[in-house]
Amino acid sequence: MKxxxxxDEPVIADTLVDILNGEGCEAVAVSDGPSAIKWAEMIQPDAxxxxxxxxxxxxxxxxxxIMKILPNCRIILFSGQAASLDxxxxxxxxxxxxxxLAKPINPTxxxxxxxxxxxxxxxxxxxxxxxxx
Amino acid sequence: xxxxxxxxQIHTMPLKAxxxxxxxxxxxxxxxxVDSHGHTVQFYCDDGYLLDGLxxxxxxxxxxGEAAVIIATQAHxxxxxxxxxxxxxxxSVATHQGRYVALDAGETLLKFMRDGSPDPTLxxxxxxxxxxxxxxxxxxxxxxxxxFGEMVALLWAExxxxxxxxxxxxxNDLAQSHSFNLHCAxxxxxxxxxxxxxxxxxxxxxxxxxxxxxxxxxxxxxxxRLLSIVTLQQKAIAxxxxxxxxxxxxxxxxxDRQTAQEARLRLAAIVESSDxxxxxxxxxxxxxxxxxxxxxxxxxxxxxxxxxxxTLIIPPELQDDxxxxxxxxxxxxxxxxxxxVRLTKSGERIDVSLTISPVKDDSGKVIGAAKIMRNxxxxxxxxxxxxLTEKLASVGRLAATVAHEINNPLESVTNLLFLxxxxxxxxxxxxxxxxxxxxxxxxxxHIARQTLGFYRDTSAPAMTSVSQMLDELLFLxxxxxxxxxIRLVKQYHGAMELIALPGELRQVFSNLISNSVDAMPFGGxxxxxxxxxxxxxxxDVQGIRITIADTxxxxxxxxxKRIFEPFFTTKAEVGTGLGLWITRNIVEKHxxxxxxxxxxxxxxxxxxxxxxxxxxxxxSEERPRWExxxxxxxxxxxxxxxxAEA
Numbered sequence: 171m172k173x174x175x176x177x178d179e180p181v182i183a184d185t186l187v188d189i190l191n192g193e194g195c196e197a198v199a200v201s202d203g204p205s206a207i208k209w210a211e212m213i214q215p216d217a218x219x220x221x222x223x224x225x226x227x228x229x230x231x232x233x234x235x236i237m238k239i240l241p242n243c244r245i246i247l248f249s250g251q252a253a254s255l256d257x258x259x260x261x262x263x264x265x266x267x268x269x270x271l272a273k274p275i276n277p278t279x280x281x282x283x284x285x286x287x288x289x290x291x292x293x294x295x296x297x298x299x300x301x302x303x
Numbered sequence: 304x305x306x307x308x309x310x311x312q313i314h315t316m317p318l319k320a321x322x323x324x325x326x327x328x329x330x331x332x333x334x335x336x337v338d339s340h341g342h343t344v345q346f347y348c349d350d351g352y353l354l355d356g357l358x359x360x361x362x363x364x365x366x367x368g369e370a371a372v373i374i375a376t377q378a379h380x381x382x383x384x385x386x387x388x389x390x391x392x393x394x395s396v397a398t399h400q401g402r403y404v405a406l407d408a409g410e411t412l413l414k415f416m417r418d419g420s421p422d423p424t425l426x427x428x429x430x431x432x433x434x435x436x437x438x439x440x441x442x443x444x445x446x447x448x449x450x451f452g453e454m455v456a457l458l459w460a461e462x463x464x465x466x467x468x469x470x471x472x473x474x475n476d477l478a479q480s481h482s483f484n485l486h487c488a489x490x491x492x493x494x495x496x497x498x499x500x501x502x503x504x505x506x507x508x509x510x511x512x513x514x515x516x517x518x519x520x521x522x523x524x525x526x527x528r529l530l531s532i533v534t535l536q537q538k539a540i541a542x543x544x545x546x547x548x549x550x551x552x553x554x555x556x557x558x559d560r561q562t563a564q565e566a567r568l569r570l571a572a573i574v575e576s577s578d579x580x581x582x583x584x585x586x587x588x589x590x591x592x593x594x595x596x597x598x599x600x601x602x603x604x605x606x607x608x609x610x611x612x613x614t615l616i617i618p619p620e621l622q623d624d625x626x627x628x629x630x631x632x633x634x635x636x637x638x639x640x641x642x643x644v645r646l647t648k649s650g651e652r653i654d655v656s657l658t659i660s661p662v663k664d665d666s667g668k669v670i671g672a673a674k675i676m677r678n679x680x681x682x683x684x685x686x687x688x689x690x691l692t693e694k695l696a697s698v699g700r701l702a703a704t705v706a707h708e709i710n711n712p713l714e715s716v717t718n719l720l721f722l723x724x725x726x727x728x729x730x731x732x733x734x735x736x737x738x739x740x741x742x743x744x745x746x747x748x749h750i751a752r753q754t755l756g757f758y759r760d761t762s763a764p765a766m767t768s769v770s771q772m773l774d775e776l777l778f779l780x781x782x783x784x785x786x787x788x789i790r791l792v793k794q795y796h797g798a799m800e801l802i803a804l805p806g807e808l809r810q811v812f813s814n815l816i817s818n819s820v821d822a823m824p825f826g827g828x829x830x831x832x833x834x835x836x837x838x839x840x841x842x843d844v845q846g847i848r849i850t851i852a853d854t855x856x857x858x859x860x861x862x863x864k865r866i867f868e869p870f871f872t873t874k875a876e877v878g879t880g881l882g883l884w885i886t887r888n889i890v891e892k893h894x895x896x897x898x899x900x901x902x903x904x905x906x907x908x909x910x911x912x913x914x915x916x917x918x919x920x921x922x923s924e925e926r927p928r929w930e931x932x933x934x935x936x937x938x939x940x941x942x943x944x945x946x947a948e949a
Contacts, residue, residue: 185718250710
């Protein structure tokens, strides 16, 4: 599964990519909206996980642009602040529906949502499967 | 035969020889209607003059052997008897003979007055009898009776003008059956009113002869009398002119009074219908007026509070307000929109806005005050609600920002722990993840301390030595200053003590010092100055100014405006952006002020923070209310914090 992770906090983007790659995905980390669009055109990902509030282009604008290029790409927003809800409301009024997750999200849950069933359950299961991998 | 007085002759001629003839100057009124007898009216000013003339009239009648009837007051009867005696007449003999009859005017009146009017039948009986008897006693068969009557004058003096005129006519009627010469006398002073003109004409009309008062009759000759007439005519004209002018003035006065009354009524209506309570008081604070709104606002009726002290509506702890207000008023100063608390009759406290103006008399002297009181309880309630809403909103904003600042590192920590757990088989890698996680957790802890901890500092304010606190802090920075070769300059002037929250004060200084140190990675000077001073915005307020200056890189002008905003930072790697925001909050809480000056020009760059703390200051909530009122009355701005200075 090809995934692009977009977050202006490098630690978050890098760790998520690390986790996803550990589950056999091909994930890349980018830190802003325009880069996300550029990478989406290039690698045609199956899913995009993006932060909402970022300087420059916000996550929702980036998501809308990517939907136009890749209608089948799954888009998951994740955010740590209430202001994102306002942006989401605005997008909904324009006819866009997005999945949104609240930070901090348990990585196990995220993997589940992404339909990566070979890594279900708790941290222990995750680490065991990581060791076996 | 008619009797007149010829006063020129009286002393030189014997009584018997006296001749009475009409004087040329004596006006004759209604002579035709009174011809069977003589009915004379004499006006007089002076009793003595009247009695002199009367004694000659009566004296000559008695001297001629005729009879005399005197119906007069006691004083006049006595005066007449004395004068007759002086003229050599023995009235006791005449009295004995029944030729001299002296009756009391008041007593005689009572004999025929009924229901305030003379009864004609009784009058004819009573007086007729007296006249008949007197005439019978006279020595001469054809003699007439000389009569003097004062009953009319008595009635006149009592204000019974109609009765007096009736009585005059009854005398005239009596003349049909009796032969007498009647002499009436009225004091001219009894006709002093303009409205007496008609009455005096009627009195004169009831007589056959009229004798003016002595100012005319006493004159020596015709020439003088004519002159007197001209003088009187001139006086009359002048008086008429005077009266016309007087009437005009009177009418004008009435018009003015009406206009004033209307204006007063209009003003009273405005005051009464005003929604604001309007009252007035004198300079002792005694209420002198109280309108309807005041009644409704305070529950006291006007009649309950007028005359009482206005302190009745002032809460006990604000009683000093009144002294200050009266002091200002005595100086003629006005008090505008003074917000305070007043007490209603039921003991309820209401927020009011007072406007009090001195009331001056015509000479400009302050004699009292007019006060307008507006109930602002509802406005105040709304204001408080707004402030609370504003507070909640800012807490909400803070919470949102904190959420973002905390949720991001939490996300990292969660991911890092997941990875560490996954890579337990690879200890160096796992350790790396754990170290990163630890750093993120420290970030979270720092933010939590800075934001949440700040609001929980509830320690009591204490006397704090600023210089000592600075010394302690600077000691902690000693090694850092040395390693960066930062030169420290301390300039403390005077005793530096404040009542403050020590923990918060330390945070203020610590933030400013660490900012300065951060701004000088390659050395420079740190200047810490403490001095006693006054607030720049209000010189009434004394306090302490702490200046912390560095020769560091400076703050860009477009950043200076934002440095007190929460989470604004130019040191993304190390800062949370909360330091100066917290610093300003603490300074404001202590009713102080913070200023910043900064330069970025190379070679002369640097930043100076200046913090002012008032020495008497503590939180406004803890300050006695009256003290705040004083400050308001003085027009002081000392209570405002540094809100405008950030």
